[in-house]
Amino acid sequence: MSSHTVQLGAGAADHDLVGGKASGLGALIGHGFPVPPGFVVTTAAYRDSVSAAGLSHLPPEEKHRRIAQMEMDEGLAEEIRAAYAALGSPAVAVRSSGTSEDLADLSFAGQHDTYLGITGEDALIAAVRDCWASLWTPRAVSYRERSGHVDDDLALAVVVQQMVDAEKAGVMFTVDPVTGDRRHLLVESVDGLGEALVSGEETGERRTIAKRTLRQVDGAPALPRQRSLVRLGKAVEKAFDSPQDIEWTYTPQGYQLVQARPLTAVPPEPARTSRGRGRGPDWEMAMDHMPYPPFPIDQDLLVRPVFAAILRALRSAGLSTVHPEDVLTEIDDGVVQIRPPALRPRVRAVLGVPRAMPAVLRHLCAPVAGYREWVTAELLPLVERIDREDTSRLEDSDLLGRMDVLLSAIGGRLFSRFALLPRGAIAEALALSGLRRIIGPDEARRLLDDLLTAVPCVTTRSNTALAEIAAMVRRSPALRTIYRDSSTDEIPSRLRACEEGRELGARIEEFLASYGFREMSIFSLGVAPLRERPDVVHAMIAGLIADHPDPECSETEDRASAARAELERFDSPAARLLRGPILALVGVTRSTIAFREDSHFQLVMVLAVARRVLLELGRRAAARGGLDSAEDVAYLRRKELALPPQEMRTLVGHRRAARERSLEGYTIIPAELVRRRGREDAVVGATASRGIAVGTVRIIRGEDDFAALRRGEIMVCPYTNPTWTPLFDLAAAVVVDTGGVASHAAIVARERGIPAVMGTGNGTKALSDGQRVVVDADEGTVTLVPTTSVEEPGAVPSPREEPTG
Template sequence: MADYTLPLPHVGPREIALVGGKGAGLGALIGAGFPVPDGFVVTTAAYRDFLEATGLADRPAAELHERIPQAPIPERVAAAVLAAYAGIGGPVAVRSSGTAEDLADASFAGQHDTYLGVDGELAVLDAVRDCWASLWTPRAVAYRAHQGWDESGLALAVVVQEMVDAEWAGVLFTVDPVSGRRDHVVIEAVRGLGEDLVSGTVSGEHVVLDKATACRVGGSASVPDTDALVRLGRDVEEAFGCPQDLEWTRAGGRLLLVQARPLTALPPEQPAEPAAQDRTRTRRDYGMAADHMPFPPFPMDVSLFLRPAIRAIIDAARAAGLATPTLGEAIVEIGDGVVQVVPPQQIRFTHRALTGAPRAVPALIRLLSTSTTGWRARSDETLVALCRRVDAADLGAPSDAELLEQVDALMGTLGSLMPSRFGAMPRGLLAELAVGRLIAAVVGRERADRLHAGLMSAVPCVTTEANATIDRIAAAVRADPELLRIYREQPAADVAARLQESAPGRALLADVETYLREFGFREMSIFTVGLPPLRETPEVAHGLIKGLAQGPPADSDGAARLARGRVELHRARGLRARLLTPVIRRLVEVQRRTAGFREDSHYQLVMTLAVARRVLLELGRRFVERDVLDAAEDIAYLERSELAAPERSEATTLPPAAVRDVVATRKAARRAALPGYTIIPARLQTRPDDEGRVRGTPAARGTATGPVRIVRDESEFANLQDGEVLVCPYSNPTWTPLFALAAAVVVDTGGAASHAAIVAREHGIPAVMGTVNATRVLSDGQQVVVDGGAGTVELAGTLR
């Protein structure tokens, strides 16, 4: 019987899979010390047992909606519910609590049913059953379809609470949900019960208050206790780390909370005084961070490298005397296990800078004096050697503790090299800023971009080698009619099986396997141990080959473009050319050396993650054998601290029975965060007047007109056709072979120094990075004009 009901004080915030979003939210409120009416949760175990006992488990949605209210509740379930109800007595509120509701980006608000003033045992059982049926109403099914939710394994819990005699009730938003103002609190209230207000049948009182002072900014003035409500809202927001949508009630002069969930679908924050804003100010350049993590990092990623990296940055800045956010303010949890990084909005010095800044100067000088060749040597001796050794080892032999030690060694070595890696790059970035202007002074602006791109062609690095290799494979396919037919007719996932049927096909497969062995550590979408790298997804390589083979031969002779560029620079005449050409040559060499270092060092970083993933998957496989996890990949949803310490014999520091629930909850939260997520909140990457327009960081000059082709992930590589404008949510070196086909590149994330920008400049095609909204505003087939110098994308025919 204990499996079927849980008292609200015993509910943990991570038990959504058992108690649903509403139940988990109430349990979290109680655990944080906030006032909540007494009650209990009828768990999802009761719902599932009911379905099994009545034979409804595998019935379609429409049938479930109709038959659940008529089906008998099993005695064991009914007895548990009534026993818990006896502890309350009197009228109760019975509220649905779905496992897919009250998440960070999908509230499911109003999709499931609530019953107030329910009195008596039979009435309570009927209300519980009606709540279960509301999981399958047409509106709930349609909402889930719109959100892209998989309904397999879906379940509903039910919250039963003491019915309070409300004098006033309503909702409180700790951020203005319309304007996006983070410094405002919005309260809507009615006399008596608040259900009519929540359901929308009455409008009630509306008041907007200053979050800091509780002074009224707008709206009516008759709602009582607004200062206490504002304080309560601030406290809940601070406790849970994100804006909140609260339902409250006032009874006997006391405020109680009856629901709390993250406030979803917030607009970008509007400036406090729009007229005072500088409308020409460019967006904050956080696109590079978003380019590396356009999707939520897994909890394992956060614990292995994101949190330690941010902590190190904060500690260094604090030691230098800068005002810094706390780690909790910098890494904000927007869902269970889903985080965003919130950079400081301004850099301020404190009194500690008088002593801290001078002490930091020698270390900064040492950091900036790092040479690319010196860093490569250290990395080859330590990081790369360790990766190769671990990757070649038989992972079945080490103990769990030894596997964890390997992961810690990989990440520790990576962390020790990261600061000096960044210290080796500023000279190259400064050279890039200067050399473009100097070339323009010598040959003129109209020729400068093309010449600069030529001088930056064929940079020796792993990305250039990988792209040249895949181009050669695609050329071999293009030259063989039978191989080309296989790639044209077969989905990328099925190509390998067809190639096995012929000798030329098997030879090509061997070339692809060599490519994956040499370059397969490359990440697919994000900097992560939670998703497979290229070597685990050969269908992605076949998708690249499929698209390239059906296009024209790639203009891949970078060495020839480099030679032409050097000749053109040498032939420049005039006093400026004589004075500036030697400087340009030196700066170009610095820029080329830094660009190659950036690509090669990045590849070594992702190699570390690919090898760490392999070790973690072996540990995950063992957890599956011990019935702790359902799949080896689920280990990415745990944090490093939740895996057993070396001296422990247990698999995890969590109770084994709780691991699956923790994983399920975090999976649901990550799934809810996927639409529109980047590691940096979108409101920090764009201006309010960007909505509906596509603007970004100018990344590769020139203009191009062509039809839009949105490629959302690696599975759609083969969709891009020659001459189309590639529009994508993120990019990394795996994507760059597609640039041989694209007329231009437009990316939601990234900046002028991103991989995509560098390769676009080498190919001589326009690129606009960090648009934030291009994949949302544009659609396939639209004719657009991309201006890589201005950072704009306009519909053809609408240019002004």
């Protein structure tokens, strides 16, 4: 073989000649590990071919296109054919091996292309050329830019390896990549080839295995001859003296290794205690706030700055921390997850606790009035001024400046806002403890939930306003007909055709002007707020008027007043002693709930106005041909807003596809960190609002489904936020994939007096529309009603079909 092709294993030490992947495989071969045979088309072949074709100095996007189309030199093609014949002309895997790949600090995993099952000389040569071209995809170029790697003198080798007819394949991490635990290694596997696992298309079976004993410490089924694979992993880690990310295949003849590279971004090894490893924190709340991936523009302007501020605060407090890029990890092109860092207090953190306590107490005891004064005097005038501006008359730099001003305004106050919230939780816990002494544990939670209903806040006001609009529709036969017989797209034009409709339309416009800043799904610049989706308001109105039991009466009992009167009637010594403090604590909790709701609305108000400014930049990019629509600007990072149109279009296309791939099963926190509360086929979660209800399942995945919910149905959804609140007036119970007992859905369910089960993880997958279920929120379970006992009286204890409040 010549300098253009070398046998796999030869030249392993020459990273610049064979690239990172081939160098790693050659090192494995050099240490005697089992590796499928193959050869390498070297970087010299790439450089000579690109230079001869005159493509070396072209811009990346042009280089990507032209390399994929160029004719390969016949002499080089003949060398590749000869090497392929010497291998026996089998089916082969053709894999990119870049000079920037598999470094100790950066893997470049998945940035360059791989082709599996290639047979025949012509197909092999085409695959080699396509691998070369993948060095210049927008994805790879952007990855290098973000990572600080320059494109000077880059080159790409290609590994050609005999395909293994694998029964199983997968990856092995020689330390726990999530916790940093060096005592265990993790093995993931799929049936057949492992590419689907590596690319993220499949979620494999995961096993945690103790290195010392070679024993598995979880319940996943063991692999065949599993101990031999673990020994291989330990040996590779020892040979290279660093944690390794290893790809492997299995046939009845044994295990073979098809890649090994340093494991990058390994978190610090967690501190150990005599109690062993605990269950770790519950991340359901994070999943409730971010059920879908944040867009790239969110990552740049919202998520990274917030994490940077948090990590700076932790570092100043004496905690060992990582950098934001280690917390926000990219799992696909533009798609990220949050891997919470393992934090260990240093000595100075412990010594600094007394010094920090005054500041902590100052934040906890700070008056809410100070925050509200800032909102009234500074934030709202800023938001209103920018929202009134004609963005089309502003320069691009001015638009970016407006966004910076808006987002920095809320960024500077986020800590103050969150520091004011714990007092409510503390007051609620103390109030509950006092009520238990008066009326016992069974009734205390019910009475406290009633005392915390009907809190005056923006959410209550918006729900009241929407209920009044729905009442207008119910009182008018003509309006009821429009909402009953029309799609949400048809309703606006039909309303404009009659006097009553025009009056209603004006009320809806007023509603949107006041409350339309609400987010629809996630806290994001890339998702339209309610004011951009009047069809969602029409859908909620349609749901509120359908099957209403009493069109003339929509008022409900004032549960808070009734609960206060009930508390006043207790006359025991404990009641006389504790009643005053309990009511004071309830007052603190109610004011904190109001503050949380109002301040959240103010945050999303800023976001909605910043999005309006961003969309103007998107419209300009679309006019230049860089985007299909203004909304696609969310797929870009700030520095990419000025990309050439074709490069921008290609980049957005890649990221849109990556986002679509990620949506099924996505969790903002890696799934392995999220607690599962039961069997995969069981719908089990946390009790958020007690009670038992029987009803028909209605899956509500998003705002487009709002009109489908009918009174008395069981609402099963992936997440909720304040925009969903009117639906709680219809549902008999709520079952949510994400969230915990302090999430929005839990609080609203308790206020409405309907059972709620949170954090099931699988409710929207395990259940389907039309099923009859029992939601036992006392136990945190959802079960199907047996078909033979649906109508049997007493089959379910105290069933409810509708809200009682």
